[in-house]
Amino acid sequence: MTDNEKEIVVASETGLDKGDVVVVPQSGPEREAIVRRLKLKLDLRLVPYLALLYLFNALDRGNIGNARLAGLEEGTHLKGNDFYNALSFFYFGYTISQIPNMFILKKVTPAVLVGVTMILWGVCSTSMAAAKNYSQLVASRFFMGIFEAGVGPAAPIILSFFYLRHELAWRTALFYGSSTFAGAFGGLIAYGVAKNLTHNKLAPWQLLFVIEGIPTIFLGILTIFVLPNSPEKLERWFVTPEEKQVAIERSRSGHNADTSLLDKRQLLAALKDYKNFFTCMIYIGLNIPLASYTSFLPTIIKEMGYTDVKAQLMTVPPYACAIVTVFSVCWCSDRTRNRGYHVAASALVACIGYILLISSDKLGANYTGACFVAMGLYPIIPLMLSWVANNHVGHIKRAISVAMLNTFGQCFATVGTQIYKTKTAPRFYMGYGVCLAFTVVMIVFSLSLSFVLKRENARRDATHGEPKELTAEEQQEAINSGIYDNHPSFRYYI
Secondary structure: OOOOEEEEEOOHHHOOOOOOEEEEEOOOHHHHHHHHHHHHHHHHHHHHHHHHHHHHHHHHHHHHHHHHHOOHHHHOOOOOOHHHHHHHHHHHHHHHOHHHHHHHHHHOOHHHHHHHHHHHHHHHHHHHHHOOOHHHHHHHHHHHHHHHOOOOOHHHHHHHHHOOHHHHHHHHHHHHOHHHHHHHHHHHHHHHHHHHOOOOOOOHHHHHHHHHHHHHHHHHHHHHHHOOOOHHHOOOOOOOHHHHHHHHHHHHHOOOOOOOOOOHHHHHHHHHOHHHHHHHHHHHHHHHHHHHHHHHHHHHHHOOOOOHHHHHHHOHHHHHHHHHHHHHHHHHHHHHOOOHHHHHHHHHHHHHHHHHHHHOOOHHHHHHHHHHHHHHHOOHHHHHHHHHHHOOOOHHHHHHHHHHHHHHHHHHHHHHOOOOOHHHOOOOHHHHHHHHHHHHHHHHHHHHHHHHHHHHHHHHHHHHOOOOOOOHHHHHHHHHHOOHHHOOOOOOOO
C-alpha cells in the first residue's frame, strides 16, 4: 500500500457487505476527481432540497405581513396592538424550542426531525385561515414558531456533516438565500390572490394561508424519506462506495468525529465560550431589524403611497436585490475564508438603507433605502451560521452554540415586531432609528470578534507553529480532554 492510498474495510457503517475492500486515494488527481463528483451530487440534491424547505419556512413565517394588507385585521377583529402581539408570539415559540431541538437532532435522524416539524408547522400555518379572533391567531402563530425551529437551526448542522469549513458559507447562503426568494414569491402570490382569486367562503387573506400552508405539509411527508441524514447513510444509488468513503473521511476531518448523544461537558463549554457572547450580540443586532423587515415591508411600502395591491407587488424588487448580495457576499466569504469583515460590510449597507429611510421623504430615496436594507441584512444570516459552525469542535458544542445564537436572536426579534406602530406612519422614525442602532451593534461586535480571533490565531502560530488540519483522532482527543477548539492545531475563521 502506497503513501497515497489506504485500504479501508467498510462493513455495516458504510453500507457495504462485510469484507468488501475500498481503495481510496488520499491525495492526487484521482482523489480530487472523487471529491468533485461527490460535491456535485450533494450540491444537486442536498443543498437545493434544504433551500426548498427553508423557502416554505420563510414563506409561512412571513405571509402574515401580506395577509395584513389582504384584510387579516378586519377578518379576525384585531384591535390596537393585537397584530404586533401576534407577531411576537411566533418568536416566543421559536425561542423556547431552539435548544431542545438540538438535543432531539442527536436522538432522531435529521430527516425525521425536519419532516415531522414541517408537517406540524404546515398545519399551523393552514389553520390560521380558520382563525376567527385574536386568541386563535396567536395560538396558531405560537405553535408555528415552536415547529419552525426544527428546520432553520438544524440545517447548518446537517450541512456541516457533508462539507468542509471553507465550503460552508456558500452552501449555507444557497439554503438561507431561499428566504429572499420567499419574500419575492410571497409578494407575487399575495398580488395574484388579491388581483385574480375570489372565493365564496374564503377571504383573500384566508386563501393566502391555505395556498402557502398545504404544500408545506406534503413536503414534510416527502422529507422524511428523501433527506440525507449523514455520510454513513448515503444510499448506494446516490454515491459509489469510493464517494461514500470520501464523504465519511471529509465529515470526520470537519470536526464531526465525536458520536456522543449528550455530553454535559460540551454543553457547559458552549455556555462558557466567550465567542458565543460576541456572536449572540451580532445576531441580536440582526434579528431586530430582520424581524421587522419581513413582517412590515408590505406596510412600509404601502405608506410610501402605493395601494394595497400594488404594495404587495412592490415588495418583490427589494428581495430580488437581496438574492444577489446573499450569493455574492457568501461566495466571497468562502473564497477569502473570512466571515467577520463580510458581516460588518453587509451591516454597513443596511445602515445606509436606514439612513436613507430616515433622512428623506422622497419616494425614490425611501424605496432605494428599503432595497439597501434587504441587501445588507440577508447575507448576514448564512455568514453568522457558518461562522459559528466553523469555530467549534464537537457535535454538541457546535449544536448548542448554534442554538444559543438563534435563541438570543429570536428572543430579541420580538422587539422588531413592536417598533413599527401605526401611529408613527408614514415615516416610522422610531422603527428605523431602532434598526439603525442595532445595525451599528453588528458592525462593532463583528469587527471586535474578528480582531480577537485574529490575535488568538497569531498567538497559536507563534507558540505552536504553522497549523494543520485536525485528524479524527486529534478531534476526539480534543473532545475527550475538554479543550475542543482550544487545540494547538485549530485555527479560527475570522
